[in-house]
Amino acid sequence: MSDDAPYYPMTREPSCPFAPAAAVRTMGPVGKVTIWDGSTPWFITRHADQRALLNDARLSIDEKRAGYPHMTPGRAAAAPHIPAVITNTDPPEHTRLRRTVNGPFMVKRVEALRPRIQEIIDSLVDDLLAGPHPTDLVQTIGLPVPTLVITQILGVPYADHKFFQEASHRAISHDADPSDAAAAGRGIGEYLGALLTKKIDEPADDVLSEMGARVEAGEMTFAEAVTMGGAILIAGHETSASMISLGTLALLHNPDQLALLRENSDDPKFVANATEEILRYLTIVHSGIRRIAVEDIELHGTVIRAGDGVVFELAGANYDPAEFPSPDRLDLRRAARQHHAFGYGAHQCLGQSLARVELQVAYGTLYRRIPTLALAVPFEEVEFAMEGVAYGLKSLPVTW
Amino acid sequence: MRIEFDEPKCVAAGQCAMVAPDVFDQREEDGVAIVLDPAPEPSQQDAVREAAAVCPAAAIRLVEP
Numbered sequence: 331m332s333d334d335a336p337y338y339p340m341t342r343e344p345s346c347p348f349a350p351a352a353a354v355r356t357m358g359p360v361g362k363v364t365i366w367d368g369s370t371p372w373f374i375t376r377h378a379d380q381r382a383l384l385n386d387a388r389l390s391i392d393e394k395r396a397g398y399p400h401m402t403p404g405r406a407a408a409a410p411h412i413p414a415v416i417t418n419t420d421p422p423e424h425t426r427l428r429r430t431v432n433g434p435f436m437v438k439r440v441e442a443l444r445p446r447i448q449e450i451i452d453s454l455v456d457d458l459l460a461g462p463h464p465t466d467l468v469q470t471i472g473l474p475v476p477t478l479v480i481t482q483i484l485g486v487p488y489a490d491h492k493f494f495q496e497a498s499h500r501a502i503s504h505d506a507d508p509s510d511a512a513a514a515g516r517g518i519g520e521y522l523g524a525l526l527t528k529k530i531d532e533p534a535d536d537v538l539s540e541m542g543a544r545v546e547a548g549e550m551t552f553a554e555a556v557t558m559g560g561a562i563l564i565a566g567h568e569t570s571a572s573m574i575s576l577g578t579l580a581l582l583h584n585p586d587q588l589a590l591l592r593e594n595s596d597d598p599k600f601v602a603n604a605t606e607e608i609l610r611y612l613t614i615v616h617s618g619i620r621r622i623a624v625e626d627i628e629l630h631g632t633v634i635r636a637g638d639g640v641v642f643e644l645a646g647a648n649y650d651p652a653e654f655p656s657p658d659r660l661d662l663r664r665a666a667r668q669h670h671a672f673g674y675g676a677h678q679c680l681g682q683s684l685a686r687v688e689l690q691v692a693y694g695t696l697y698r699r700i701p702t703l704a705l706a707v708p709f710e711e712v713e714f715a716m717e718g719v720a721y722g723l724k725s726l727p728v729t730w
Numbered sequence: 731m732r733i734e735f736d737e738p739k740c741v742a743a744g745q746c747a748m749v750a751p752d753v754f755d756q757r758e759e760d761g762v763a764i765v766l767d768p769a770p771e772p773s774q775q776d777a778v779r780e781a782a783a784v785c786p787a788a789a790i791r792l793v794e795p
Contacts, residue, residue, distance in 0.1 A: 385786075385787065385788045421739070422738065424741075425738065425739075425740075425741060428741050428742065429742055429760040429761070429762060430760070432741075432742045432760055432761040433759070433760060433761060435744075435761070436742070436744055436756050436761040437744040437747045437748050437756060438747075438756065667749070667780065667783075667784055668783055668784055672786075673786075674786055675786055675787070676739075676741045676786065676787050677741075678741070678743055678786035682743065682745075683743075683744055683748065686748075
């Protein structure tokens with residue numbers, strides 16, 4: 331590691347926990363970072379550059395290529411064994427694969443789930459208000475909401491949530507030992523494989539059954555269906571859980587914005603826009619999205635050579651003052667729709683529409699139903715969890 | 731304004747249908763975008779510009795006079 335290529339992922343400033351690490355903004359637009367294996371991929375932080383490059387066919391997401399800047403040692407070890415799925419293929423193969431798994435995440439289908447998601451959140455808030463306080467919002471609301479939603483959509487028994495919450499955290503955490511991460515990944519695979527077999531025999535109205543039907547029709551392999559099921563399960567809960575808990579902390583830290591949101595909770599347009607700004611402001615995925623150059627690319631006078639790794643820091647784009655003036659200000663009225671919190675390009679988050687509905691319902695309900703919601707500890711004492719692919723909170727003690 | 735939609739590039743993220751639901755929809759079977767109105771009325775044009783801007787695959791091109 332050198333001063334020219336700081337270690338990545340970077341550590342946020344404890345005094346300013348929501349903003350990207352200072353180095354993200356002080357580096358030039360085409361920087362370098364040092365990652366866990368000692369390699370030094372390029373580091374792209376500006377909104378306009380990310381938009382241009384993340385749709386550029388000279389960059390590939392094929393993690394089987396030598397020199398790919400893997401996220402973790404576990405991921406590097408697993409990469410050669412992962413079948414072709416949406417997370418490791420480029421267009422046009424990617425386009426075909428994505429269209430086969432996209433159905434359940436269509437805007438209309440997730441909108442149809444809104445009443446059910448509202449019921450889930452209302453019922454959790456009922457339990458919260460009936461229980462003791464202070465309480466931990468991560469355990470009572472943040473984690474259960476996305477876990478209940480994604481298990482219902484996928485068709486996974488909620489009773490097993492402790493197993494896969496724990497296994498998925500171990501499978502993707504930065505501080506996980508590679509053999510432990512691999513064991514956790516295998517555990518999820520075996521679990522979902524058994525469940526998929528059951529769904530093929532006795533289909534229900536859920537995504538695993540839908541994928542089971544595609545396996546039977548020869549449109550995808552059994553291994554692909556298990557890999558996709560695992561990706562949906564993992565991606566679908568830790569991220570949304572973090573957004574609910576961290577979003578609440580950010581709002582409690584910006585009481586004028588919290589008041590504004592509470593007053594406008596019955597205006598779906600306001601809540602939708604506020605959700606985009608909270609997504610931008612928090613940009614919880616802080617491990618970068620990663621590609622490898624397959625041809626030389628010139629950018630701002632620098633040449634990225636074929637075979638070089640490239641890391642895109644999403645918070646850099648979302649705090650780029652050229653795109654978002656005064657980016658450190660949480661401003662729920664700001665036009666923030668073009669943020670990169672879900673990434674950008676053909677690989678932009680598959681579950682983004684579902685995440686939006688979950689977050690809109692959570693942010694539109696929590697502060698309206700608990701208008702006196704307050705932190706039960708000083709802000710400085712709230713414990714962050716920084717080691718995951720996305721950052722979050724270990725706990726959020728609240729009272730009312 | 732005229733909409734040119736590059737269907738092979740579409741990754742079916744549905745952002746256009748969310749931002750401009752009167753002009754874009756998603757195909758039932760796979761979510762690929764459908765242009766309902768390739769020459770949208772002025773009242774729709776701001777939403778259509780936003781849809782083009784947020785399309786992650788840059789599959790929506792606008793030809794403006």
